[in-house]
Amino acid sequence: MKEYEKPSERRFEESRGGIGEKRCPDCGAPLLDQKVCPECGADLRKRTSHKFAALICVVALAFGLGYYTYAGIQGEFTIDIGDIDEGYNYGYAWVEGTVTSGPEYRVHPSKRLTFDLSDGTGEISIRAYSEDADNLIARGLIPGVGDHVRVFGMMRVEDYGERIDIQNPEKFELDPASAEETTISQILVNFSNWKYERVTVKGYLKSMRPFGWMNLYKIENSGAELEVFFTGGLSELGDKPENLDRLYSILEITGGVAEYGGSPQLMPKSYADVKVVGRKELPGVIPLAETSDYKYELVGVSGKIVFSEDRGVGWNFWLDNLEDNSDAIPLWVWDSTYESFSENTKKQFDRGADITTYGEPETYEGEDRIELVAPPEISIDNAEGINTYQLPLVSISSLTENNVNDFVTVRGEVTQASDKGDKFTLENNAASIDVTVSESVWALLQDTPDNNDLVKVSGRVDLMGGNLVLYPGVPSDLEVVS
Structure with a gap:
């Protein structure tokens, strides 16, 4: 049999008259109106054109997505989270499972209520935007860790992961988990048993780290510590309790036990889940020269700020008591903590001010320092001496x-x-x-x-x-x- 150049391998030129002659798709032999190739015997009557095949695929895809949407709305199509892939992108379905993280509520640049859901086959982010988010909040349907949720929405598959955008908030189903009273130490010892359960615990506020849109608290009770994650926008979902951001406030918190970095983390779903029930007495003030004896313990410190040092991600405010020959020691303040200061405190917290505050002595890169513990508890004296303290002029x-x-x-x-x-x-x-x-x-x-x-x-x-x-x-x- 002769060897012919296949149509897919040759170029048709205008000088040869249009698109060229008809050829066999198998061997490339020239054809007239034959239904069977005279060279290789291929039966062209049994062939389907590429255009027709592509049309069939498009129709099938459209029908498939249409079916998923119709079946989802009718309550017939519930998908396992682990089965969601790019083939379901822009399709509609129901998913149900346990909330594992959230809620997070953001107002800017647009309203968005977000939480994570797991059904045992996988985990996915659920989002409600604008009016849909307002609808859920107005009806009190705010999902928290441990709650069981059934939700309908559009499946989105993107480079950074999968999510479902809620499409019909009226069909949103929430079965809230009941809270059980326990202790921090019991959660730490039996984390696997408490994971994704709703609990109520009590402890005093040992520290707080602001991160702009959220705050990370650390509470302690009987020597056991637990992180509490207040997600962004909780202030939009309820009034913040008075004295919540006060060092050593005794808190009673209800929330779901989530996991972060392999460790338990408590996540309240609104400020209504937090009560301030008292305050533990703050520790006493110790001399700066003795701070190295109290590594990683909260202590009170007092001294004059003799030098302010902007380190890009935070500040070193060097403290000296100027009454003995001991060296000055830096008080480290993270930028996020510094930004939580009032404007008046920022102005007064500078060279020449005599301050009393609370922090944890630590060693960082071989050097001793004291990390200011937030929420800051600061007393400033000699405000009139700010910026008048002069460093000695030497040769x-x-x-x-x-x-x-x-x-x-x-x-x-x-x-x-x-x-x-x-x-x-x-x-x-x-x-x-x-x-x-x-x-x-x-x-x-x-x-x-x-x-x-x-x-x-x-x-x-x-x-x-x-x-x-x-x-x-x-x-x-x-x-x-x-």
Whole structure:
């Protein structure tokens, strides 16, 4: 049999007259009006055109999605979560299972109520938008961890996972779980038994970490600790209890036991599930020099802020009692915690202020520090002395390795400035010291130094690669004199 070039492998050119002659789809032999190929014997009457086959597929897909939608609305089509894949994208179905996370309620950029659901075959995110979210909230159908839910919606399969968008909130079915009183220690010891159960526990607020749209609390009772996750938008679902964000408040919380990182995490579904029933007495204030003896315990500390250092993700406020020869120690404040300060506290919480607060001494990268515990409990004295406290002006030549972690002010001429300018050498009377400005400070500088400028720099002395380095803490620590 002759070898012919198949239509799929050759090019038809306009110069050859239109789309070209008719050929056998199997061997490529030229045909006239034959129904059977004279070369290979292929029966063309039994062939289905590609266009017709594609049309059949489109009709079948449309019919399939239409059937899922109709069957779902009629209550006939309930799918296992583990079976949802790209073949069901934009299809409709019922799913039912136990809530494993949530609720999360967001108002911006649009209203959205979200929770996660598991049926034993898989887990999926459920979302209600705008009017559908308002409908559920108005009817008190707010799902929480441990509740049983049956929901109808559109299946969406995207790169980051699957979800169901609620389409008919009137058919939303919620069977709320009953809460059982227990203790934190019982949950920790038998987590597998309490997972996705609704419980009521009591403990005092040991710490709180704000994360913008949500807060992570830590409560303690009889030495056992449990994280409590307040998801975003709970304030939209009910009034926040007074004194909830007060250190050592005694709380009675009802919520579902979820899992995060292999550990239990309690998730209330509204502020109505939280009661403030008292307050535990705060610990006493200890001398700064003794804080290393109380690692990872809550203690009261008191001292003068002698230096403020913006570290990008947080602040070091160096405390010193100025009454003995002990070194200053940094009070670490996360940005998220700092942003929870009132505007007045932010203004007063600065160099020169005498403060009393509470934190946990710790070791970070080999250095001792105290982490401020939120919700912050802060007392500020000597507010009129803020920004009037001056670091000692010293000569560059007097600085040695013995001055590491001292806070000083020096003057000199800028030399060897980097291209960006955030690193340079300061010289005065043949003595020199390197200066490094952090990105967060450099971004806020109004007048940046250049070679040959006379500048005054206040900062913390450190040692880097055998050389002394001065680190200014805030933009006002660097002044271009001339």
